[in-house]
Amino acid sequence: MGSKLSEKFSESKSGNAGGMPQQGDPQRGLWNWLSSKLTPDPAKKEEKRLRKVERNYALMVQRWGKPGSPNHEMVMKYWVATRMREHWEYLLHQHPSRFKRMMDVRYMEPIPTAWVQSRYLANPKPEYSTFENAAEERLYYLLNNGKTPDGSRHAPLRPLNIVRDRYTIIKRGNERNARAVALDAKRLAAYSSPGDVFHSDKAIKSQQYSPPGPKHRLRCANCSTAPARRGTLARRSS
Numbered sequence: 001m002g003s004k005l006s007e008k009f010s011e012s013k014s015g016n017a018g019g020m021p022q023q024g025d026p027q028r029g030l031w032n033w034l035s036s037k038l039t040p041d042p043a044k045k046e047e048k049r050l051r052k053v054e055r056n057y058a059l060m061v062q063r064w065g066k067p068g069s070p071n072h073e074m075v076m077k078y079w080v081a082t083r084m085r086e087h088w089e090y091l092l093h094q095h096p097s098r099f100k101r102m103m104d105v106r107y108m109e110p111i112p113t114a115w116v117q118s119r120y121l122a123n124p125k126p127e128y129s130t131f132e133n134a135a136e137e138r139l140y141y142l143l144n145n146g147k148t149p150d151g152s153r154h155a156p157l158r159p160l161n162i163v164r165d166r167y168t169i170i171k172r173g174n175e176r177n178a179r180a181v182a183l184d185a186k187r188l189a190a191y192s193s194p195g196d197v198f199h200s201d202k203a204i205k206s207q208q209y210s211p212p213g214p215k216h217r218l219r220c221a222n223c224s225t226a227p228a229r230r231g232t233l234a235r236r237s238s
Contacts, residue, residue, distance in 0.1 A: 140159065
């Protein structure tokens with residue numbers, strides 16, 4: 001023990017404690033030393049990945065039971081129902097660290113009943129977050145990574161925020177209004193229902209409803225006159 005400590009002490013005094021290249025060492029220059037430190041060894045990298053995969057398999061057995069057990073079968077059925085089986089298997093073998101992160105937040109198993117009772121997923125996220133709460137974030141992860149029925153890939157989806165995406169919301173609303181087609185009397189009759197208050201309530205039925213208004217605008221571009229100031233309105237009302 002003492003001899004090993006003395007060797008390390010003498011090595012540190014000589015300035016080569018971290019394996020730094022010494023002067024007069026033509027076999028290993030500074031560039032070779034940096035390359036060996038920064039460039040991972042493919043064999044070691046693969047060995048590290050396999051160790052993480054084995055660790056994930058052990059965690060799966062610890063959390064869900066052995067293959068064939070009721071809990072394990074329930075999780076596997078959930079993978080199929082959410083069309084996420086291929087995605088989880090890909091992360092398990094190719095990106096085991098990311099697979100463990102998703103396992104820790106329980107994205108790959110059904111939502112526990114305790115979370116519903118405690119409203120854990122309904123807790124609001126910070127204002128700068130893209131998602132309103134944890135439930136919305138989980139939903140969009142499944143939508144963006146699940147396999148579609150026809151096998152096609154779509155652009156990543158994300159919720160629209162009224163502060164950040166105001167122009168996009170107005171543009172899409174105007175496009176939907178432009179595609180709207182008025183229904184004729186025959187088709188309107190097919191949608192009528194005895195429980196519709198617009199037909200059963202006499203007070204509501206007697207009202208005259210105006211047609212749909214113009215497109216929404218962020219600023220009054222076609223107004224003929226500017227809106228009156230508050231003081232002008234006060235004088236007029238007086």
